[in-house]
Amino acid sequence: MSENGLRVTLLDTATGEPREAELLSSITEKQLTDVEGEWKPALYDRFREFNRAGKPPTEWPGTENKHWDWRQKVEKLQGLLSHDGYCLTCQGMTEGLMLIDTSSYRCRLPENEKRNLVYIDYVESAPWNRPELEQVPRYRGIGSILVGAAIERSIAEEFKGRIGLHALPQAEPFYSATCGMSDLGRDDTKQGLRYYEMTAAQAEAFIAKGNNR
Numbered sequence: 001m002s003e004n005g006l007r008v009t010l011l012d013t014a015t016g017e018p019r020e021a022e023l024l025s026s027i028t029e030k031q032l033t034d035v036e037g038e039w040k041p042a043l044y045d046r047f048r049e050f051n052r053a054g055k056p057p058t059e060w061p062g063t064e065n066k067h068w069d070w071r072q073k074v075e076k077l078q079g080l081l082s083h084d085g086y087c088l089t090c091q092g093m094t095e096g097l098m099l100i101d102t103s104s105y106r107c108r109l110p111e112n113e114k115r116n117l118v119y120i121d122y123v124e125s126a127p128w129n130r131p132e133l134e135q136v137p138r139y140r141g142i143g144s145i146l147v148g149a150a151i152e153r154s155i156a157e158e159f160k161g162r163i164g165l166h167a168l169p170q171a172e173p174f175y176s177a178t179c180g181m182s183d184l185g186r187d188d189t190k191q192g193l194r195y196y197e198m199t200a201a202q203a204e205a206f207i208a209k210g211n212n213r
Helices: 029-052 069-078 142-156 167-179 198-213
Strands: 006-012 015-024 083-090 091-099 118-125 163-167 181-188 193-198
Touching: 006 069, 006 083, 006 142, 006 163, 015 167, 029 069, 029 118, 069 083, 069 091, 069 118, 083 163, 083 167, 091 167, 118 142, 142 163, 163 167, 167 193, 193 198
Parallel strands: 118 163
Antiparallel strands: 006 015, 015 083, 083 091, 091 118, 163 193, 181 193
16 A cells, blocks of 8 residues: 555445545544544434434444544554554545554464464444445445455465454444355453454455455
């Protein structure tokens, strides 16, 4: 990825047209400001709509990661060489964020047990892009682009595309069906979240799908 970022394409779901976006291997003050000034208010607007509709809070989508503090997460990892951030921007707005760890985790699948992988610590799309919050999300393709970036980083680290992550329940279908990752079940050490891992072959298949995901 160049210093100026990688040009990628998102789908504008309202028009069906492609929109040029930029993938950057950094998270700057601009992204943190967007999260605090745009993402959070948009998320809580949805919660107020659910409340007005009489939906009990236990049934509100989007609450699983409402407590995430991206500023705190980024500041905590500054200077740690094995941790990196990625952002996806379109038309001046941050549309997706991801933090990865390249050294702390090892593969769990028997065929790759204890081999290195890139672990996705956190990944999130802006609230207006999330289908559980919006009937017509603004853009599609954000999750796939960020997962693809993790795969490319794994290849660059000579891990052959192997990645792993713990998924929030709302994202489980994406990682199993769209990404084709292996589901290794619930992990009691991570609040019972399901752990997913991608092999080199699965990474190759994911990349080969391109925009057909």
